[in-house]
Every structure is written in C-alpha cells, then in structure tokens.
Amino acid sequence: MSFCLWNSSEKYRDFWKSGIYVCxxxxxxxxxxVAKFEHNSPWPAFHTTVWEHSLKKKPEPMSSSALKVYCGKCGNSLGHEFLNDGPDGKSRF
Incomplete structure (x- = not known):
C-alpha cells in the first residue's frame, strides 16, 4: 500500500476502526x-475492494505468483497481491 512502510512502523497494519481506505x-x-484480515506481513491486507475499478493489477515480472497493484484512478503503486495469500489460502480480490 502506498501508506505502508517496510521498517516496521506501518501504522495501519493493526488499525481496526471502521471506514474506507483511500489512495x-x-x-x-x-x-x-470490513475487508481487512489478519496477516503475517508488516502491511495491512484486504480481500475485497470498494469498487470493481478500485485497483489495476499487472503481472510482476520477477514472480509468477505475484501481481503488482495500483490505484485504479491515478496509478499510484499500492503493493502486491500474492496468489493464494488471502484468507483461507484463497486469492484476495
């Protein structure tokens, strides 16, 4: 996600108030x-988007099991979707 940091200071990973996450x-x-789920990574994880057009995804060139995820409106980089990494081992979106 664009608001996430790798250095363990990610403030939204353990943030559980209701609302909408935006770009x-x-x-x-x-x-x-309500689409957020517990995950072992340092980033927040979601299984559903607000709108069908909320995200754009492209295959990650260096991985056959990951997609690069972008904001569906402005193209801001949001992170990755890993196949079979959602709740219950299913794909997320």
Missing part, C-alpha cells in the same frame, strides 16, 4: 475496513 495520492476509494 493517498488521489483519495480514490480502495478497500472497506
């Missing part, structure tokens, strides 16, 4: 808070 660049609605 930090253009405020496009991305994920509802």
């Amino acid at each position: 930090v660049e253009c405020k496009h609605e991305l994920f509802p808070s």
